[in-house]
Amino acid sequence: MERTDKIYGLAALFDSPDKIIHATESVVKEGYKSFDVHTPYPVHGMDNAMKLKPSTLGYITLVFGLSGAAFILLFMYWTMSVNYPMIIGGKPYFALPAFIPVTFEVTVLLATLSTVIGMIAFYFKFPVNAYPLNETNYMKAVSNDKYGVFIKSDDPKFDESKIRVFLTSLGGTNLELVYDLKKVTYDPFSPRFISVLVGVIIVVSGGTYVSLNKAMYLPPFNWMEYQFRGNPQSSSDFFSDGRVNRMPVKGSVARGFIPYEFTGVTLPENPLPNPLPVDEKVLQLGKRKYLTFCSPCHGDYGDGDSRMRGQFPNPPSLHTEKLKTWADGLIYHVIVNGQNVMPSYAHQTTAEERWAMVHYVRALQLAKNASEGDIDRFNKEFSANGK
Amino acid sequence: MPLIEGRLTLAQIEEIIAKPLDTKPNKKYFIALSITLSLLLIGATALLISFYYGVGLWGNNQPVGWAFPIVNFVFWVGIGHAGTLISAILFLLRQKWRTAIARFAEAMTIFAVICAAIFPIIHTGRFWLAGYLMPYPNQHNLWVNFTSPLLWDVFAVSTYFTVSLVFWYVGLIPDFAVLRDRTSSKIKKVFYTVFSLGWRNSHRNWQHYEKAYTLLAGFATPLVLSVHTIVSFDFAVSIMPGWHTTIFPPYFVAGAIFSGFAMVVTVLIFVRKIFDMEQLITLDHLDKMNRIILATGMMVGYAYGMEFFMAWYSGVQFEQFVFINRAFGPYAWAYWIMVTCNVVFPQLFWFRKFRRSIPVMLVVVIFVNVGMWFERFVITVTSLHRDYLPSSWGYYTPTLYDFGILIGSFGLFFTLVLLFVKTLPSVSISEIKAVADGAQPTHHGSH
Numbered sequence: 061m062e063r064t065d066k067i068y069g070l071a072a073l074f075d076s077p078d079k080i081i082h083a084t085e086s087v088v089k090e091g092y093k094s095f096d097v098h099t100p101y102p103v104h105g106m107d108n109a110m111k112l113k114p115s116t117l118g119y120i121t122l123v124f125g126l127s128g129a130a131f132i133l134l135f136m137y138w139t140m141s142v143n144y145p146m147i148i149g150g151k152p153y154f155a156l157p158a159f160i161p162v163t164f165e166v167t168v169l170l171a172t173l174s175t176v177i178g179m180i181a182f183y184f185k186f187p188v189n190a191y192p193l194n195e196t197n198y199m200k201a202v203s204n205d206k207y208g209v210f211i212k213s214d215d216p217k218f219d220e221s222k223i224r225v226f227l228t229s230l231g232g233t234n235l236e237l238v239y240d241l242k243k244v245t246y247d248p249f250s251p252r253f254i255s256v257l258v259g260v261i262i263v264v265s266g267g268t269y270v271s272l273n274k275a276m277y278l279p280p281f282n283w284m285e286y287q288f289r290g291n292p293q294s295s296s297d298f299f300s301d302g303r304v305n306r307m308p309v310k311g312s313v314a315r316g317f318i319p320y321e322f323t324g325v326t327l328p329e330n331p332l333p334n335p336l337p338v339d340e341k342v343l344q345l346g347k348r349k350y351l352t353f354c355s356p357c358h359g360d361y362g363d364g365d366s367r368m369r370g371q372f373p374n375p376p377s378l379h380t381e382k383l384k385t386w387a388d389g390l391i392y393h394v395i396v397n398g399q400n401v402m403p404s405y406a407h408q409t410t411a412e413e414r415w416a417m418v419h420y421v422r423a424l425q426l427a428k429n430a431s432e433g434d435i436d437r438f439n440k441e442f443s444a445n446g447k
Numbered sequence: 448m449p450l451i452e453g454r455l456t457l458a459q460i461e462e463i464i465a466k467p468l469d470t471k472p473n474k475k476y477f478i479a480l481s482i483t484l485s486l487l488l489i490g491a492t493a494l495l496i497s498f499y500y501g502v503g504l505w506g507n508n509q510p511v512g513w514a515f516p517i518v519n520f521v522f523w524v525g526i527g528h529a530g531t532l533i534s535a536i537l538f539l540l541r542q543k544w545r546t547a548i549a550r551f552a553e554a555m556t557i558f559a560v561i562c563a564a565i566f567p568i569i570h571t572g573r574f575w576l577a578g579y580l581m582p583y584p585n586q587h588n589l590w591v592n593f594t595s596p597l598l599w600d601v602f603a604v605s606t607y608f609t610v611s612l613v614f615w616y617v618g619l620i621p622d623f624a625v626l627r628d629r630t631s632s633k634i635k636k637v638f639y640t641v642f643s644l645g646w647r648n649s650h651r652n653w654q655h656y657e658k659a660y661t662l663l664a665g666f667a668t669p670l671v672l673s674v675h676t677i678v679s680f681d682f683a684v685s686i687m688p689g690w691h692t693t694i695f696p697p698y699f700v701a702g703a704i705f706s707g708f709a710m711v712v713t714v715l716i717f718v719r720k721i722f723d724m725e726q727l728i729t730l731d732h733l734d735k736m737n738r739i740i741l742a743t744g745m746m747v748g749y750a751y752g753m754e755f756f757m758a759w760y761s762g763v764q765f766e767q768f769v770f771i772n773r774a775f776g777p778y779a780w781a782y783w784i785m786v787t788c789n790v791v792f793p794q795l796f797w798f799r800k801f802r803r804s805i806p807v808m809l810v811v812v813i814f815v816n817v818g819m820w821f822e823r824f825v826i827t828v829t830s831l832h833r834d835y836l837p838s839s840w841g842y843y844t845p846t847l848y849d850f851g852i853l854i855g856s857f858g859l860f861f862t863l864v865l866l867f868v869k870t871l872p873s874v875s876i877s878e879i880k881a882v883a884d885g886a887q888p889t890h891h892g893s894h
Contacts, residue, residue, distance in 0.1 A: 161602070166602065169609060171666055176617055
């Protein structure tokens with residue numbers, strides 16, 4: 061480190077903790093403000109001798125610790141209750157007791173890191189090695205087994221010869237005059253620095269991209285994709301029929317489906333009764349399904365007047381005498397099995413939907429053939445039911 | 448009690464501590480290093496083969512899905528508890544004898560947590576996806592499950608590792624400055640200068656430094672207790688008989704301190720001998736640590752007894768069966784190894800003569816290490832191998848690869864310890880100077 065001929069300050073060594081405490085007290089009493097004490101370890105009582113105010117570092121810890129707790133609680137609330145709410149283990153979305161461990165850990169983590177980083181960066185203004193006392197015999201001695209007082213030249217009372225006499229009278233030895241360091245400045249826009257910076261950016265971002273987006277999908281990291289398994293619809297050497305897909309065991313019933321007992325029968329003798337009640341919900345469902353599956357041929361109101369009319373054979377009307385007298389179960393049967401050119405709707409609709417469609421067909425039949433008295437009758441029935 | 452034997456000057460203390468760093472290592476050091484590196488190589492090979500063919504090479508399978516990986520994880524995390532306990536809790540309790548062993552124990556904490564963290568990550572089978580353990584924004588809006596004890600573990604262990612590392616480094620800053628000012632080698636000087644951050648030994652810095660150290664100790668104390676508590680939640684929050692008990696957190700923490708101190712004593716016995724630090728790490732230090740081993744060993748023994756009592760007192764048939772099965776079932780051998788090593792042998796430490804005898808304590812602490820490994824084995828395997836459904840009972844046998852990886856973790860741990868004692872001061876120079884005779888002003892008394 062190159063030095064100028066400007067004096068930075070004067071240092072003196074002491075060889076016992078008692079002497080350094082006494083010397084420090086005397087320096088403070090003499091009125092020196094810009095001074096420092098260097099010891100190989102913290103000496104008890106030095107805070108008082110130097111008249112230092114208590115350290116305010118604890119406030120950093122407090123503020124960051126509390127923000128850590130608040131942040132992680134909000135974060136867990138947002139992820140678990142807002143962004144992707146999911147019930148896990150029967151706990152509520154905001155399961156406070158289950159959030160306590162993570163809250164505690166993050167609080168400790170942020171409090172600790174902020175304390176240390178705050179101390180180093182804001183209280184010490186580290187890391188910096190350009191300090192005039194570094195590399196002096198004085199610094200070597202105080203980091204080993206001596207105690208030192210250093211008075212800086214910017215102190216208003218700084219007078220080299222007077223301080224020499226003063227420190228010697230306190231028992232100071234090895235007085236050392238320290239000269240200031242030559243200022244070294246770095247140009248942040250120098251081509252060399254910028255090219256290094258660009259190089260670092262390219263390497264870091266490129267490396268991250270390649271490792272996360274490319275390398276992770278190369279062997280051996282993608283071996284999980286190549287397993288002994290059968291993909292749907294592919295061939296198999298293992299099964300005798302050469303297919304991967306297996307048929308369900310005979311007699312299997314899919315969840316939620318009840319087998320229809322008259323499958324394959326032209327018209328059952330004793331058709332099933334309609335299990336659904338007639339209410340608004342059922343009729344709405346029946347209407348929706350009717351308009352989806354039935355209306356393309358039978359027409360929106362069951363008149364058989366759809367765009368299929370004129371093509372052979374015409375779709376029949378649902379308002380014939382035959383259909384009006386048919387039992388519900390027979391209409392249901394035709395929806396399940398189909399009839400003539402009408403295909404089966406067993407796979408497009410569920411049993412409940414089919415029964416609802418039957419109700420809706422009945423409602424259409426009633427609406428098309430209503431007599432004048434029917435409206436009065438309905439009003440009476442509905443008011444009797446309290447609707 | 449004198450903290451340092453003989454009247455050493457501050458310069459002599461520094462000389463002793465810095466000696467392994469200034470001198471070239473001798474033959475014994477390289478022999479030790481080659482042994483630990485061989486162990487590490489065995490582990491690395493076992494791991495590599497495991498990843499080539501898949502983790503099905505290991506012994507864990509239904510019904511014992513959690514075996515060696517979790518046993519080794521809990522074992523190493525437990526070892527890691529002594530360091531922070533010594534550096535933080537004993538610091539707050541103003542136990543000055545901790546200064547000679549704190550740095551070393553902190554280093555051991557960090558190495559033990561590294562060893563521990565390997566196991567859950569390799570247990571997933573695809574260790575390169577470990578990043579998914581942390582919550583990060585992604586296009587699926589997929590987050591980690593914050594209500595799961597396994598996720599708490601991720602936060603607890605990573606926080607513990609970070610805080611231990613920071614605590615350790617903060618302690619090292621003034622020592623780096625000491626080494627910077629004494630070394631004559633140019634390369635070492637650059638290294639020490641960078642890591643000392645330009646430390647100036649100024650009391651204006653020492654004041655904040657001491658404050659920060661107290662704050663860190665204040666945070667590390669509940670942290671050390673929380674980590675093994677959360678590790679015990681991995682078990683206690685489940686509904687397995689033998690795991691689902693409220694005694695687990697204190698029982699695990701006591702066991703962790705027990706095993707951690709045993710490991711610290713094991714390693715210190717060798718280090719103080721090899722590096723001539725008998726005057727700094729004295730028999731008094733070992734004596735005190737042995738007392739803590741005795742105390743925590745008794746707590747662990749109490750927990751063993753209380754578990755049996757609670758199983759009987761609960762009246763739950765499954766709970767009672769698990770404990771009878773532990774002591775007299777197919778894994779009775781493991782249970783009785785555990786009880787002998789953890790409860791019987793430490794009783795020798797009631798006698799001052801044994802507490803201060805190096806050969807006796809070496810035998811006892813090694814038994815404690817073995818016993819504490821078996822404790823985790825017993826807890827994990829005996830509960831899993833016979834649970835509620837007798838039709839799914841089984842017997843777990845580890846494979847060679849399980850043992851290979853366990854051996855490798857010991858190799859990694861001791862390799863790191865050996866590298867540490869050669870490259871960094873294994874006793875805190877500035878702290879031990881501060882407690883030497885005549886290091887503090889006389890009118891402030893001898894507190």
